[in-house]
Amino acid sequence: MNSDDPRAQRTRTRLRAAILHLTTHHDPATLTMAAVARQAEINRATVYQHYPDLDTLLTDAMEEAVTRLAHAAALCPLDAPRDQTPPPLQELFDHVAANAALYQRMLGPQGSPRLITRLRTCLTDALTTRFTQGHRPPCHPHVPADTHAAYLAGALTGVITHWLTHTPTQPPHTVALAFWHLFRP
Known part of the structure; x- marks a missing residue:
């Protein structure tokens, strides 16, 4: 073919x-x-x-959305004020909220393990690239950039999954700001 x-x-x-x-x-x-x-x-x-x-079809169908999420996460300015969600992070959570039914099914208990892995990998790669270009939080300089990126990718995936499966009525701006507070203590 x-x-x-x-x-x-x-x-x-x-x-x-x-x-x-x-x-x-x-x-x-x-x-x-x-x-x-x-x-x-x-x-x-x-x-x-x-x-x-x-699963291969589903992962391919979600590739554009996964790439969009990773791109938004990587654009997040690390020096933004702690009490204000950076616009790219807010856009990421707004996108997930606008497609909540799809993401709930994709990331929930009956979801696609391959897609979850693809999402974490794409997020990790995007953040690693950004971190190696010098755009990295200064709090953990002794941790390798890729390990730091994997940690944040897992955290972001976990927060989105928890939000959609346990507290879906929480507005996206509330969840985005909570994540930002965790990211930027």
């Missing part, structure tokens, strides 16, 4: 849209390739030509 072929690109776009739509309404663990094929209005065998399993 030539991934540069416009027909293949259109099919992949339809498959990604179909699984995101289905995941907004159903736990990922309950989905089948047949359901995705029906939603995308293509043959089930075609799905397998593009993706070996649902």
Whole structure:
């Protein structure tokens, strides 16, 4: 399968849209390739030509959102006032809130382990790059940049997951500011 072929690109776009739509309404663990094929209005065998399993399709479908979250986290100015959430961090939490049903299912107990790993990896990579460019909190200079970045990526993923699964009615600005307070004690 030539991934540069416009027909293949259109099919992949339809498959990604179909699984995101289905995941907004159903736990990922309950989905089948047949359901995705029906939603995308293509043959089930075609799905397998593009993706070996649902988790791979789901991770690919969420790649743009994961990249957006990592980019926003990496842009966060480390010298922002402690009592004011930096705009990129607020945008990150607003994006998650606007897509809460999808993120609840993706990060919840029946979610996608591959996606959670991809999110942490993307966040870690973005923060490591930023830290090695000299934009790093000065509080832990003896800790390697990649270890510090992994710690923050895990913390951010954990806070988002906890918020969506345990306190989803909390407004995004409250959770973003709480995270900022933890990040910048």
